[in-house]
Amino acid sequence: MKAPQAPRSYADIIRHSFTSLLLTIGLVIVLTVSITLTVDQLFRAQEQAARLSANLQTTQVSNFADWLTVNRGSGLNSHNTFILIKNADGSTTSFLPGARKIDTSGAWSVPFTHLIYIKNMGLYFSETLKTGQRTYLLYIGMHVLLGNLHVLIAVLIIAIGLSLLIGLLFVRRLANRISKPTIELAQAAQQAAATPAVTQPKLPQPAEPVEIHQLAEDFNQLLAAQNNRLQRERQFISDASHELRTPIATIRGNLKLIERRGDQHPEVIPESLGFIDQESLRMQHLIENLLHLSRADRADVDLQPLDVAKLARGVVAHYQPLVSQPLSLEAPETPVMALGDSDMLHQILTALLDNAHKYSPADQPIVVRLITTAQTVTLQVADQGAGIPAEDRTYIFERFYRVDASRSNQIEGSGLGLAIVSQLVKLNHGQIAVTENQPRGSVFAVTLQAPPKS
Template sequence: MKKVAQPPRSYADIIRRSFTSLLLTIGLIIVLTVSVTLTIDQLVRAQEQAARLSANLQVTQVSNFQDWLTVNRGSGLNSHNTFILIKNTNGSTTSLLPNGKNPTLAGSWQVPFTHLIYIKKMGLYFSETLTAGNKTYLLYIGMHVLLGNLHVLIAVLIIAIGLSLLIGLLFVRRLANRISQPTIELAHAAQQAAANPEVTQPKLPQPTEPVEINQLAKDFNQLLAAQNDRLRHERQFISDASHELRTPIATIRGNIKLIERHSAKHPEVIPESLGFIDQESLRMQHLIENLLHLSRADRATVDLQALDVATLAQGVVNHYQPLVSQPLTFDGPDHPAMALGDTDMLHQILTALLDNAHKYSPDDQGITVTVAQAENTVTLAVADHGRGISDADRQHIFERFYRVDASRSNQVEGSGLGLSIVAQLVQLNQGQIAVTANQPQGTVFTVTLQAAPQS
């Protein structure tokens, strides 16, 4: 048979059920404890009374009800709740009851491990066998007072527990509403935020207490802040990409229309227009390739290997020198500088940094590539003597499509994605990149990698 799933419970339901169970458990424990304590106390008293009666019986022989009353007074027993059976030497039994009746012990039930016996139609009794002289006395002390006290006690406790439960449930309901209110408000705010995922989300309410809800709201707000920042970057990226693609497309279409209108009468415009089309299409190609690099870098996973950064940097410098007019200088250690990284990605990082230094440096100013090794790190630095980067621009140069000195951005080739790709690749290699000023003029890009463990 398939088990029916229980519906989820609210704070109020959980607290109410737990409180009711706790109160009932405490009440049951109190009832049992008091009942057992009271019963033991009554049994001890009955045992003491039986001992006193046994001592009196050693002195006074009981043969009738009047003798029994005399002995009973000295023992402190209540004659109305107590009776005795005397077993005579001839085998007969004498019953000494206040009303003169003989008790019917048939069908009586002995409580295990105790002196308590339940006599049908008479009630619960404490039984004890006493021997005095040549007679055996069967003493039965009524537990009517004990039962009466237990009935009163249980009734009082039931009333007290009922009132406590009623008052407690009202208090629990108020407490549960008070506790759950911040959670409900937080859930409603989160639902509203989730209903408009494309809109920048406001901060969720952050109650001061309970502490757990306060921390949960704080974590949610941090998550929303990260989401808002990511959404802002995506919007800016789409806007910048659209803007960068719009310019070459407009140039290509303009030159095509120029050829269509004037090529018949002025054929000399054809080579010039084709040159512009080729230039702008190449610019679009580079832009799309860079976008693909960023997209792949966002999803890439890298298996870092130990490699010699000094050898890699020396090879890139030697290969790059014939392609640029600035003199390149390599400064590195004589021994291998082993770091954890990916060879292809580090090659791409260094090439992109050299491209950046080449574009923003005069032809007669050199570019220096430095590799240095510390105890736990290996650094790769590219320093130029170009125009430099202001402090305000340094905070944004790794953002996508950001161009330093926008008024002259058209004079320098590029899409503004090169340093964004570099930053992403450095992160994939579990490294860090920093940009500082190069004295007296210029910029230094420093990539810090983890040193490879020595075998």
């Protein structure tokens, strides 16, 4: 089995790509120039052969001197040009410089051309001409072409080699320059990953390349979101520990009081037991809210069309006997359909009514309204309480956040109710917002999506 290829760096990939590109370009240039030069020389040889053939037709060459005269008149090099004459009686006369003999038995032709290679003599352009009783076999030497090609190819190879050497040095520098921001970004990410419990710093964000700049920006956004979650979790653990520590300390303090003074002062036992019961109930509510919040974080909800007006009428009718404030519902008599989960919407409305009840005077009304549009249904709970300062409205849906801690300590609650409501609203694909009520108080608005019209 073939071993998997080791991952390559930027520099390796760029060097390999550049080398392949340069070699390909060099090969294309060599082939293009060689083919162009060869074709040009072939056309030249064909023109020379045509002129020589015209001279041969007018001049009957019978000896070497006549051939030299015809050859020089055609402007050809007599050392690279010769003819063979096939006579009518089958004999062959050759006119070669230096009275050399020619053997064409081992020659081979280049397909689709007039080129022929003669052993020990080289490459020639051949042309056949018949005049009278004679057949002239004309051979024009291509030695100049081959010499030019050898020189040209050698020059191109040297040029490509030098270009490749200089290009690799340039590519190495370029690759290091390109990979440097990526390496720095990776090292910073490794350092950040090595300390997951610490708030992660921002990663370096180079100005270029643009892709690395965008990647670093995305990483920093991801780190910022992670830091926010980490900070919220730390704050959540700290607040939960604080909220649980208080009832536990009260319970243990009253138990110690019973142990120390219960025998001699039995009257402290009922009072201490009352405190223990009250604090244990408070701790139970806190744990239940934490469980609700945990389940809400992991819940998967199947939203169905439901009549929000009917649900609101049922909740208001059930809740009115439990509170002193007068409750009223402003909703159409016809069904108001929205997408949601019935149990969750029931819990949302109940939690908002609990919140309005806690922070409203006993004689001030609480109003539940339903406002509809073509795409949405908005459920409002308006109270006449002290209201929420504008600077606190952004944070009231966070876990354990309570407005005016000194006053909130006098009101029962764990600071988790609105956080649970916010999470339940998100699970129902809705939005929740809080605004100022007139003349005072707050309005909590939950906006849900209307079901698609069939």
